[in-house]
Amino acid sequence: MKPLLVAAIFFSAACARHDGNEAQHESLRKLGHDITKVVASAKNPDSVDDPTAFRYRVHQQVIPLRERLERIRQHTNTGVRTDGANDKDPTDKQMKDRDKVEAELNQMEEQLNQIDSPPAETPNAADRLAEDANRSSYWKRFGPYLAERQWGTVREDYSGDQNGWSYFPHAQAQSRAYRWGEDGLLGLADRQARLCFAPALWNGNDPCLKERLFGLTGPEGNHGEDVKELYYYLDATPTASYLKALYKYPHERFPYEKLLQEANDRKRDMRLPEYELIDTGCFERGYFDMLVQYAKADAEDILIRLSFTNR
Numbered sequence: 001m002k003p004l005l006v007a008a009i010f011f012s013a014a015c016a017r018h019d020g021n022e023a024q025h026e027s028l029r030k031l032g033h034d035i036t037k038v039v040a041s042a043k044n045p046d047s048v049d050d051p052t053a054f055r056y057r058v059h060q061q062v063i064p065l066r067e068r069l070e071r072i073r074q075h076t077n078t079g080v081r082t083d084g085a086n087d088k089d090p091t092d093k094q095m096k097d098r099d100k101v102e103a104e105l106n107q108m109e110e111q112l113n114q115i116d117s118p119p120a121e122t123p124n125a126a127d128r129l130a131e132d133a134n135r136s137s138y139w140k141r142f143g144p145y146l147a148e149r150q151w152g153t154v155r156e157d158y159s160g161d162q163n164g165w166s167y168f169p170h171a172q173a174q175s176r177a178y179r180w181g182e183d184g185l186l187g188l189a190d191r192q193a194r195l196c197f198a199p200a201l202w203n204g205n206d207p208c209l210k211e212r213l214f215g216l217t218g219p220e221g222n223h224g225e226d227v228k229e230l231y232y233y234l235d236a237t238p239t240a241s242y243l244k245a246l247y248k249y250p251h252e253r254f255p256y257e258k259l260l261q262e263a264n265d266r267k268r269d270m271r272l273p274e275y276e277l278i279d280t281g282c283f284e285r286g287y288f289d290m291l292v293q294y295a296k297a298d299a300e301d302i303l304i305r306l307s308f309t310n311r
Helices: 002-043 051-077 093-116 125-133 256-268
Strands: 188-190 231-236 243-249 289-300 301-310
Touching: 002 051, 051 093, 256 301
Parallel strands: none
Antiparallel strands: 231 243, 243 289, 289 301
């Protein structure tokens, strides 16, 4: 019975290899058929009202085809068959079969490239800095240039007594236009601040939106000017190709009045420390974390992600 058993094992293995090759050829045939359909529709559109949208639809169709193509290529080049066995010493016939499959895959890939060019390699940090320096690509045109406080500055001071602190207070910033700039919360802008982006928040309790940083002016603070917020700069690249920051916003009403009053009371003793936002206890009853991320796919192709966590 042993010779029969050995023969049965070899026969089963041969069938498995045959089934694996058949499955691979069938996958290749289906892929070629699907690519032909997509290429035909891309080259002969019935009507194209929006060329950009049409190219995007073609690109979305090509993505899964490229993935299938690469899976077959990897399967072929590594000698891994569908039955899980490995070709440690492939025969001449197996090598010829692989060369034939690789040629077909290359031809299919060329067809896809004709209707949808593969994505260019993303430049690294050194490339971005070099491109910006020689002005071939303006990577630094957009960055974290938006002021987080434009109110209470000499830039906006048109007072008769040149008192910039009181001429444009924080309370007026929500309803009064600036003349020489803009501000925002962890925002993004071009160098001239002609195009600005920043989030605006509301916790349902504040009398106004949270659009900019709050703080005390020079005369208001017990040790001079002092911002009263909790925010953190977490990451950045020299060309602002990636930026990351975190802002903490309490659930309850923001203690504007309490911060101002406490700082005023502490002026009687200059040895007393500043009264900070966290000292008010406003975060003890819950707060929101806002994580802001900016990423550049290109010098002027900017992606924005705002992530909120209820704490």
